[in-house]
Amino acid sequence: MINAAPDRTPLTRDFFDRPVLEVAPDLLGRILVRDSDDGPIELRLTEVEAYAGEADPGSHAFRGQTARNAVMFGPPGHVYVYFTYGMWHCMNLVCGPEGKAGAVLLRAGEITVGAELARKRRLSARNDKELAKGPARLATALDVDRSLDGADLFGDGDSPFSILTGTPVEADQVSEGPRTGVGGDGSAHPWRFWTANDPTVSPYRAHVPRRRRT
DNA sequence: CAGTCGATTCACT
């Protein structure tokens, strides 16, 4: 079948109640819906990264639970938002059984609904493919900040987010490699997943330790 | 309690 309409059936919480490495590639092609007073935005996911809890040196959960990362330790299907570099937010979906602290960073996607609204929030984007090309750009396009930390994808009206089945990417179209910007032991595993040849996927960058300011 | 640095992006050379 060619150009079949995406399946708009909502996923269920069970989808996220699996090991994060199983969920992450399965998210490619799914549709994240972000509702707001300004209107809806829909994003077809094209790039994600898995963060595997307290055993993963690249994860915020590596050193245990804190006020910031508490949502990661909660039930699956919730949104974990963190603030970084003094100016950006990034958005994750919590996976795995409660207590396991797994999460998938949403790194990039294609805006399929609400591009006009996203353009107003992403004035530096040179074209629509850049609207959500990168995790902080994605969060900016969707107007996501720490006030949405902990939001439930299955909150039925209480929540600005939901997620639809979409058109999942075929297994042979799922590419994988090391995570972007993650250094040290955290770069050992190919835990970044993206849709092959998709123009909205962000470029890979190796981790660069910041030099000291004088 | 001061020092360090980040799951990044943008402007500029």
Place this chain on the structure above:
DNA sequence: GTGAATCGACTGA
């Protein structure tokens, strides 16, 4: 390709 921006969380003393 390089460096600045910018601030909160975390670390270790």
